[in-house]
Amino acid sequence: xxxxxxxxxxxxxxxxxxxxxxxxxxxxxxxxxxxxxxxxxxxxxxxxxxxxxxxxxxxxxxxxxxxxxxxxxxxxxxxxxxxxxxxxxxxxxxxxxxxxxxxxxxxxxxxxxxxxxxxxxxxxxxxxxxxxxxxxxxxxxxxxxxxxxxxxxxxxxxxxxxxxxxxxxxxxxxxxxxxxxxxxxxxxxxxxxxxxxxxxxxxxxxxxxxxxxxxxxxxxxxxxxxxxxxxxxxxxxxxxxxxxxxxxxx
Ligand SMILES: [Zn+2]
Numbered sequence: 001x002x003x004x005x006x007x008x009x010x011x012x013x014x015x016x017x018x019x020x021x022x023x024x025x026x027x028x029x030x031x032x033x034x035x036x037x038x039x040x041x042x043x044x045x046x047x048x049x050x051x052x053x054x055x056x057x058x059x060x061x062x063x064x065x066x067x068x069x070x071x072x073x074x075x076x077x078x079x080x081x082x083x084x085x086x087x088x089x090x091x092x093x094x095x096x097x098x099x100x101x102x103x104x105x106x107x108x109x110x111x112x113x114x115x116x117x118x119x120x121x122x123x124x125x126x127x128x129x130x131x132x133x134x135x136x137x138x139x140x141x142x143x144x145x146x147x148x149x150x151x152x153x154x155x156x157x158x159x160x161x162x163x164x165x166x167x168x169x170x171x172x173x174x175x176x177x178x179x180x181x182x183x184x185x186x187x188x189x190x191x192x193x194x195x196x197x198x199x200x201x202x203x204x205x206x207x208x209x210x211x212x213x214x215x216x217x218x219x220x221x222x223x224x225x226x227x228x229x230x231x232x233x234x235x236x237x238x239x240x241x242x243x244x245x246x247x248x249x250x
Pocket of ligand 1: 204206207208228230231232233
């Protein structure tokens with residue numbers, strides 16, 4: 001008959017180990033979330049950038065429109081002055097000179113009007129693009145907001161799961177012998193891998209090295225702690241019925 005105390009102890013230690021690996025995994029998942037959120041926000045910056053750029057394009061076109069309108073008004077004002085003068089000229093030469101100036105200004109006014117029309121059409125086009133950009137920005141903002149809320153919920157759920165597992169660990173840790181616990185903790189400080197190695201198909205579950213029959217026999221007696229000669233993990237042969245299940249599942 002195997003020594004049931006050590007067998008039970010190794011069982012508890014193995015359970016503790018599984019629990020801690022689960023806590024570690026949950027903890028790592030929890031820690032990956034801020035990075036996911038940061039990436040999400042970084043991706044959103046592209047949409048913000050595109051919207052800002054479109055707004056700036058519109059602002060530039062509007063400034064250009066104001067400038068062309070001012071130019072047109074200047075030409076018109078100047079032309080009206082010349083036209084007033086034209087009514088008071090005395091000589092044909094003066095008349096000719098003013099008439100040339102007026103024609104020149106009319107040509108410039110016409111050019112400015114064409115430019116204004118072109119800019120107004122551009123502005124219409126930019127405003128339409130801006131509306132689309134804004135709609136896409138709003139939709140993306142909502143999507144990102146929802147995704148962020150999902151991540152934050154996930155974060156809280158993981159925190160709760162870690163707390164629950166830690167509570168569970170606290171609950172049965174005191175049942176483990178002090179010496180075993182010390183060895184377990186020392187191993188944990190050196191290595192992030194499992195300390196208790198389940199024996200599978202007569203091999204160490206930790207390093208896969210075949211266990212010599214004599215060592216396996218010793219381990220199954222549970223009279224003392226038996227380590228794998230290769231990796232130094234504690235060998236834990238499962239009870240016979242569990243062992244069969246274990247092998248069947250492989
Ligand atoms: Zn081993």
